[in-house]
Amino acid sequence: MKMDSMYQEIILDHYKHPHGKGLRDGDAEVHHVNPTCGDEITLRVRLDGSTVADISYDSQGCSISQASASVLNDLLVGKQIGEAQQVQEAFLELMQSKGQSEGDEELLEDAIAFAGVSKYPARVKCALLSWMAWKDATAQALAETPVRESA
Amino acid sequence: MIHTPRPGLVVPGGAAASALDTDAIRKDFPILQRVLHDGKPLVYLDSAATSQKPRQVLDAVNAYYEQHNANVHRGVHTLAEEATALYEGARDKVASFVNAPSRDEVIFTKNASESLNLVANMLGWADEPYRVDADSEIVITEMEHHSNIVPWQLLSQRTGAKLKWFGLTDDGRLDLSNIDEIITEKTKVVSFVLVSNILGTINPVEAIVRRAQDVGALVVIDASQAAPHMPLDVQALEADFVAFTGHKMLAPTGIGVLWGRQELLEDLPPFLGGGEMIETVSMSSSTYAPAPHKFEAGTPPISQAIGLGAAIDYLSAIGMENIAAHEKEIVEYAVRRLQEVPDLKIIGPDTAEDRGAAISFTLGDIHPHDVGQVLDEQGIAVRVGHHCARPVCLRYGIPATTRASFYLYSTEAEVDALIDGLHTVRAFFG
Numbered sequence: 367m368k369m370d371s372m373y374q375e376i377i378l379d380h381y382k383h384p385h386g387k388g389l390r391d392g393d394a395e396v397h398h399v400n401p402t403c404g405d406e407i408t409l410r411v412r413l414d415g416s417t418v419a420d421i422s423y424d425s426q427g428c429s430i431s432q433a434s435a436s437v438l439n440d441l442l443v444g445k446q447i448g449e450a451q452q453v454q455e456a457f458l459e460l461m462q463s464k465g466q467s468e469g470d471e472e473l474l475e476d477a478i479a480f481a482g483v484s485k486y487p488a489r490v491k492c493a494l495l496s497w498m499a500w501k502d503a504t505a506q507a508l509a510e511t512p513v514r515e516s517a
Numbered sequence: 518m519i520h521t522p523r524p525g526l527v528v529p530g531g532a533a534a535s536a537l538d539t540d541a542i543r544k545d546f547p548i549l550q551r552v553l554h555d556g557k558p559l560v561y562l563d564s565a566a567t568s569q570k571p572r573q574v575l576d577a578v579n580a581y582y583e584q585h586n587a588n589v590h591r592g593v594h595t596l597a598e599e600a601t602a603l604y605e606g607a608r609d610k611v612a613s614f615v616n617a618p619s620r621d622e623v624i625f626t627k628n629a630s631e632s633l634n635l636v637a638n639m640l641g642w643a644d645e646p647y648r649v650d651a652d653s654e655i656v657i658t659e660m661e662h663h664s665n666i667v668p669w670q671l672l673s674q675r676t677g678a679k680l681k682w683f684g685l686t687d688d689g690r691l692d693l694s695n696i697d698e699i700i701t702e703k704t705k706v707v708s709f710v711l712v713s714n715i716l717g718t719i720n721p722v723e724a725i726v727r728r729a730q731d732v733g734a735l736v737v738i739d740a741s742q743a744a745p746h747m748p749l750d751v752q753a754l755e756a757d758f759v760a761f762t763g764h765k766m767l768a769p770t771g772i773g774v775l776w777g778r779q780e781l782l783e784d785l786p787p788f789l790g791g792g793e794m795i796e797t798v799s800m801s802s803s804t805y806a807p808a809p810h811k812f813e814a815g816t817p818p819i820s821q822a823i824g825l826g827a828a829i830d831y832l833s834a835i836g837m838e839n840i841a842a843h844e845k846e847i848v849e850y851a852v853r854r855l856q857e858v859p860d861l862k863i864i865g866p867d868t869a870e871d872r873g874a875a876i877s878f879t880l881g882d883i884h885p886h887d888v889g890q891v892l893d894e895q896g897i898a899v900r901v902g903h904h905c906a907r908p909v910c911l912r913y914g915i916p917a918t919t920r921a922s923f924y925l926y927s928t929e930a931e932v933d934a935l936i937d938g939l940h941t942v943r944a945f946f947g
Contacts, residue, residue, distance in 0.1 A: 372890070373945070403886050403902045404916040426916050428886035429946070492886065 371482035372489070373429065380476070381429040386439030390422040394506035398499040400491050405431040407496050411503040413511065418442050418450050421500060430480075430489050435496035437477050447504065453477075454497055461490050536842035537835065543926050545571040545831075557896030560934045565714055565742060565875040565922030566900050567764045570828075574767055577827035578820050589819055590793060590810075604819050607826030608809070614829045615759065616750040617776055624775040624782075624809040625822050629741040630664035632760035632775035633708070635812060636737050637668040639785040640706055641676055647735065647785060651677030653705040656734070658683040658691055658720075659912055660713045663905040665739045669708060678705070685912050689716040689865035693724055700728045708737035711754075712746070712873035715906040715920065716865030717848075719743075719873055726755050735781070741765060744774075745924070746844055746874055748837040751776050763821065767828035772821035775812070782808035789814040832925075840925045844874040847923045851876055851932045858939050864909075864918050874927075877904070877918035880939060883946045885919040891942045892919075897935055 392410025399406045405427030412420040421439050425432060442450040457477050460469040465485035469478035483493045543549050546569045551559040561569060581603060587596035589604045612620040626632045640649045649655065655669050655678050673680040681699050684692045691709075700707060707729040712719050722738070729736045737758040743749055745766035751759050758781075763772035777785075787794055787805055791814030796804040805811045832840065849869040855861055860881035866872050880888055889901035900920045903910045910917060921935055 378946075404907070404910065405886075406916070428884035430886070486890070489886070489890070 372486060374479040374482065376476050376479040377429065377433040380433035380436035384432055384436040384439075386420075386422060386436065386443065387424070388422060389424050390420055392420065392422060392503070392507075393511060394503045396499050396503045396506065398495055398502070400427070400431070400495050402488070402491065403428065405492055405495050407431070407435060407499050409435075409496060409499040409503050411500065411507050413447070413504075413507050416447050418445050418447060418504075423496065423499075425496065427495070428489075428492050430483055431492040431495050434477075434480065434493045437480075438496045438500055441475055441477060442500065447508070450504075451501075454501055457497055458494065460484060461493050536839045536846065537925060539843075539926060539928050542835070543928075545573065546926055547572060547575075549926060553896040554894060560895075560897040560931045562921040562923065562927070562931065562935060563898045563900050564745075564924035564927070565765070565904075565920065567770070568745060568767050568924055569926065570767055570769065570824075571831055573831050574769070574824050574827045578769060578824045581820050581823045586820075588816055600819060603823045603826075604817065607822040607829075610826040610829045611774055611776075614749070614833065615744070615774075615776055616752055618752065619779055621808055622776055622779050622782065624777065624812045625817050626773040626775055627771050627818060628764070628773040629739060629760045629762040630668075630773075632758075632762075632773050633665050633737070633739065634668045635775055635788050636706075636708075636758050636760070636777075637672045638788040640735070641672050642786045642788070643784070644786075646733075647705070647781075649676050649678045649705045652703065653678040654701060654703040655680050656682065656700055656704050656707040656709075656729075658709045659685050659908050660689075660691065660716055660718065660720075660906065661708075661710050661908075662714050662739065662741070663907070664741075665708055665710060665737075666908070679703075683709075685716075685909070688867070689713075689718050690871075691718070691720055691725075693721070696724065696728050700725075700732055700734060702732050704729070704732050704734040706735045706737060708739065710739040710742070712740075712742040712875075713865070713906070713909075714742050714875060715877050715904040715909050715918065717873045717875045717877070718866055719871040721871075722754055722756075730755070742873055742875065745832075746837075747841040757781055763825040763828065766825075767831055768825035769821045771818045772825045774825075777808075779808070782812070787811050787814070791815045793817070835925065843925060844923055844927075845869060847927050847929065847932065848872055848874055848876065850929050851921065851923070851935075854932055854936050855939075858936060859943065861939065864913055864915065874924065875920055875922040877920045879915055879918055880942065883942060885917040887946060888919045888939070888942050891945055892935070892938045895934070895938045895941065897938045899935070 392412045395410045397408045407425035409423040456473045460467050461484050463484050469481050471478050480493050483489050548569050585599040587600040589601040608623050611623045686692050726736050735757040738756040740759050740761040744761035757778050759776045764770040794811050794814040796806050862879050864877040885901035902917050
């Protein structure tokens with residue numbers, strides 16, 4: 367069935383067993399919505415120096431948006447902010463590829479499972495919801511507590 | 518269950534086994550022959566969002582552009598006169614379709630949203646006794662489409678008027694138990710939907726109109742989901758304004774209707790200014806054309822209005838009573854079959870009683886987006902989301918619904934396809 371290209375087993379696994387879900391302490395919190403379908407996420411970022419110490423979230427929405435938040439947590443927590451931003455940009459590029467890109471597996475790991483979603487314009491926003499929330503929250507956290515360059 | 522007689526809605530009981538020859542009707546709709554994906558025939562269950570268009574409507578629009586295209590009301594040449602006759606002929610057809618006392622009470626807009634915004638703006642700029650100001654109250658309901666919420670919120674914010682609304686009962690109907698506290702002597706306008714686009718509920722017009730008339734409030738009815746599906750009689754409704762849109766009733770997009778009582782249209786001020794709506798213009802001031810032209814500034818949607826006229830011809834030839842009877846059969850069948858699907862919960866009335874042709878539901882914890890996507894792979898088009906009626910989702914504590922909606926070309930076989938599709942959805946996400 368064609369929809370298997372969207373609903374990869376990895377996506378369904380993350381949807382049924384989301385990683386890192388629930389709100390914990392953070393340096394910044396944002397609330398993003400996808401007005402076309404009612405997906406919502408409240409997301410907090412905690413930074414530890416220049417490291418993404420935690421991404422916690424409370425969300426409701428479709429399997430794509432839920433799985434995407436879970437993958438985001440998996441991939442970015444523990445990374446240096448700069449690296450995390452590279453992954454975020456690569457994911458954004460993949461989702462805007464209209465099915466023309468397979469994604470850089472080294473950089474995106476499980477997130478390349480979303481390549482099939484990029485063929486469905488109505489669903490791209492679902493996949494990007496948590497990632498745009500993370501970008502926004504990280505910018506806010508950085509504005510409040512600028513990262514100290516390590517010596 | 519309270520059964521309120523509804524003026525303007527004639528739904529005959531005891532319909533025959535099949536009120537319409539859907540095989541013949543479907544042949545008029547080229548798009549219904551489409552095959553999607555791996556050879557799956559299109560099952561179009563999204564007519565509440567927009568209806569499909571019969572060849573007769575497409576032909577009328579084409580014929581206008583190929584043979585008669587000209588601007589209306591402003592030329593003496595042959596084409597201009599033909600275009601004007603076609604455009605004004607469409608107005609006659611609409612007037613007759615809704616049983617308007619006068620063709621001059623039919624204003625063409627671009628859609629129902631514009632019709633409702635037009636009323637809200639007329640009342641904001643009006644003189645007494647219609648003027649909505651800080652001492653006034655505006656009444657709507659919790660089941661309105663955003664197009665009948667936001668214009669009134671804007672009017673309330675701009676004038677200081679208080680916005681009030683009727684809540685909903687657990688079974689998807691208006692809670693009118695506190696009608697005397699909601700509609701009061703301060704109420705200037707009551708605006709409500711005749712048939713809910715998300716719940717499918719057909720509302721008890723008479724009770725609301727009676728109370729509004731008692732306090733001297735104007736009544737605005739959003740008939741967007743009623744006009745396509747059942748006989749509509751603005752005189753029987755006893756409303757002051759009735760709004761609906763063409764594209765949900767076989768016409769092209771870009772054409773809507775506002776019917777208003779003549780004396781109100783004479784008294785109320787224009788909203789949009791421009792060409793066509795004037796009588797004389799000098800650099801310091803203007804006088805206005807009589808209604809309906811006073812409210813139709815600029816070149817109107819000519820081909821769209823002609824398309825609406827052709828749509829009305831098509832619907833009238835079949836008969837609105839027959840269409841209503843057909844849809845009642847389909848809805849009865851769909852409500853019964855949907856309730857056979859495990860974990861499926863209908864949001865709105867769970868019987869076919871006082872119910873329109875849109876049925877919203879949730880399917881366990883499976884998000885409507887996922888339901889809609891997997892159905893689409895089987896060629897089944899449904900709408901998912903909050904259906905521009907987010908307060909209804911908030912009221913029932915759900916993020917969104919899946920909505921199947923039916924029309925004169927819908928068949929029981931399509932309901933069966935939907936049910937099979939929903940079983941596939943459950944298997945996929947189970």
